[in-house]
Amino acid sequence: MTQDETTPGSALAGRDSGKVRFLAGREVFFDADGFLADPSQWSEEIADLLARESGIERLEKDHWQVIRFIRDYYLQNGRAPLHRELKKGVGMSLMEIEIRFPGGIKQGARLLAGLPNPKSCGM
Amino acid sequence: MIYLDNAATTFPKPREVLERMVDLYAAKGVSPGRGGYDCAQEADELVSGVRKRLCRFFGGDDPDRVIFAANATDALNLVIQGTVKPGGHVVSSQLEHNSVLRPLQHLREAGLIDYDLVPFDGQGFLDPDDFSRAIRPQTQLAVLTHTSNVLGTIQPVEAIGAVCREKGVPLVLDTAQSAGLVSIDISAWGVSALAFTGHKSLLGPTGIGGLILRKSFDVRPTRFGGTGIDSQELIHTQTYPHRLEAGTLNILGILGLMSALEYLDKQGMEEILRRERALARRLWEGMAGLKRIKLYGGPAWDRRVGVVLANIEGMLPADVGAILDGDFGIATRVGLHCAPLVHRTLGTGRAGGVRFSVGPFNTEEEIDQAVEAMARISRSR
Numbered sequence: 001m002t003q004d005e006t007t008p009g010s011a012l013a014g015r016d017s018g019k020v021r022f023l024a025g026r027e028v029f030f031d032a033d034g035f036l037a038d039p040s041q042w043s044e045e046i047a048d049l050l051a052r053e054s055g056i057e058r059l060e061k062d063h064w065q066v067i068r069f070i071r072d073y074y075l076q077n078g079r080a081p082l083h084r085e086l087k088k089g090v091g092m093s094l095m096e097i098e099i100r101f102p103g104g105i106k107q108g109a110r111l112l113a114g115l116p117n118p119k120s121c122g123m
Numbered sequence: 124m125i126y127l128d129n130a131a132t133t134f135p136k137p138r139e140v141l142e143r144m145v146d147l148y149a150a151k152g153v154s155p156g157r158g159g160y161d162c163a164q165e166a167d168e169l170v171s172g173v174r175k176r177l178c179r180f181f182g183g184d185d186p187d188r189v190i191f192a193a194n195a196t197d198a199l200n201l202v203i204q205g206t207v208k209p210g211g212h213v214v215s216s217q218l219e220h221n222s223v224l225r226p227l228q229h230l231r232e233a234g235l236i237d238y239d240l241v242p243f244d245g246q247g248f249l250d251p252d253d254f255s256r257a258i259r260p261q262t263q264l265a266v267l268t269h270t271s272n273v274l275g276t277i278q279p280v281e282a283i284g285a286v287c288r289e290k291g292v293p294l295v296l297d298t299a300q301s302a303g304l305v306s307i308d309i310s311a312w313g314v315s316a317l318a319f320t321g322h323k324s325l326l327g328p329t330g331i332g333g334l335i336l337r338k339s340f341d342v343r344p345t346r347f348g349g350t351g352i353d354s355q356e357l358i359h360t361q362t363y364p365h366r367l368e369a370g371t372l373n374i375l376g377i378l379g380l381m382s383a384l385e386y387l388d389k390q391g392m393e394e395i396l397r398r399e400r401a402l403a404r405r406l407w408e409g410m411a412g413l414k415r416i417k418l419y420g421g422p423a424w425d426r427r428v429g430v431v432l433a434n435i436e437g438m439l440p441a442d443v444g445a446i447l448d449g450d451f452g453i454a455t456r457v458g459l460h461c462a463p464l465v466h467r468t469l470g471t472g473r474a475g476g477v478r479f480s481v482g483p484f485n486t487e488e489e490i491d492q493a494v495e496a497m498a499r500i501s502r503s504r
Contacts (some may be wrong), residue, residue, distance in 0.1 A: 083445050084449055094445050098438070098504060104441075105441075105445050122130030
């Protein structure tokens with residue numbers, strides 16, 4: 001169940017033109033590119049909802065393997081895994097990961113794992 | 124790793140450049156000209172020698188008008204902010220890097236100046252007539268990139284210089300992508316100031332760059348401090364080059380630049396450019412035949428350096444770059460390349476593209492591997 005709200009007046013006002021949405025029974029803050037503004041708001045239920053919106057009917061085992069690896073790595077290291085770490089950690093090539101997520105790696109897998117938006121213009 | 128991000132910085136640097144830089148620094152790395160002892164004088168002579176060498180290299184007319192800065196962005200800030208006056212106008216182009224766009228925008232938002240940006244054509248070239256039309260009576264400066272960092276196109280500086288000279292507008296040239304690769308003569312081209320960086324095609328270290336000013340062109344200091352001369356005065360010295368250099372110089376970087384210039388002399392800039400162009404052309408032609416791959420600009424190889432911008436239909440450039448790196452060991456630069464207006468014009472303003480930029484140490488085999496990698500990625504979805 002999702003319900004979109006506009007930013008003005010919310011706690012997110014002034015934050016990068018993001019928006020607040022009502023997801024999984026609570027307010028969740030997103031930035032303008034659809035990334036969670038606060039990674040601690042992530043939950044598996046939210047990942048499921050966002051995945052459906054991105055065109056993944058149901059997150060399968062290999063999706064979760066990627067999402068959990070990225071998320072665990074981020075929580076332990078404070079950053080996303082390097083490309084070679086991701087590849088080794090999930091046992092898939094980056095091409096295989098990219099294909100599994102309609103939004104690709106950076107705006108698909110990473111977004112569903114609840115990592116912050118990489119602000120580099122190269123991301 | 125196959126390194127194809129040489130437009131960001133050349134890598135690796137020639138070992139002999141690094142070794143000579145470190146050896147000289149170990150022997151003479153004191154504050155140049157600041158002390159009364161012999162070593163300080165010797166260090167100062169080394170620095171003066173590099174100024175003379177750079178002056179000749181770029182066709183300047185006074186070694187004292189060679190100003191050291193941290194990089195091209197720093198040098199451009201120095202010259203732009205030290206030249207324009209309130210109520211003024213600047214002409215530049217849509218091809219510029221943020222190193223030009225952001226200082227101009229900053230000055231516009233401060234209410235000091237206005238600026239216009241001339242467009243580029245479908246191949247990535249500027250038209251000198253557009254510069255002529257954009258110049259107003261209030262125009263105080265024209266700023267131009269010599270070579271686009273996104274498309275690799277070399278701009279007709281001599282013709283634009285002639286326009287600026289005729290209209291009495293000083294021309295500043297950003298050579299971040301061309302210095303060390305394309306022969307430059309600012310005196311012949313009617314350029315008033317040139318900004319360069321040491322760590323790209325000049326093959327020096329990061330942290331060193333500068334300005335070459337013509338004798339006829341003055342720049343106001345915008346930062347102030349110790350210079351080692353006129354110390355009794357509280358007002359910053361007006362004597363070049365110290366007028367625009369405050370604080371201890373980056374002598375390690377300057378010695379690196381010197382070593383790099385010696386290396387380039389031995390290798391021959393023309394030969395490096397010829398080789399890089401041939402490799403970029405091989406890359407372009409290899410990718411041009413692949414389905415779902417879009418290339419930007421055009422194959423005017425006699426007016427380009429070794430930069431190729433590509434995208435794969437239906438894929439984010441950031442992901443293509445990640446796959447090139449993670450699955451194929453190929454380093455490229457993805458995104459907007461700090462040149463947002465170029466990408467906006469190309470229709471890639473949101474996600475950008477994948478930029479391959481060859482350097483002096485790339486090989487045909489590496490280029491063929493990059494083509495093969497792009498072919499495989501383009502077939503993956």
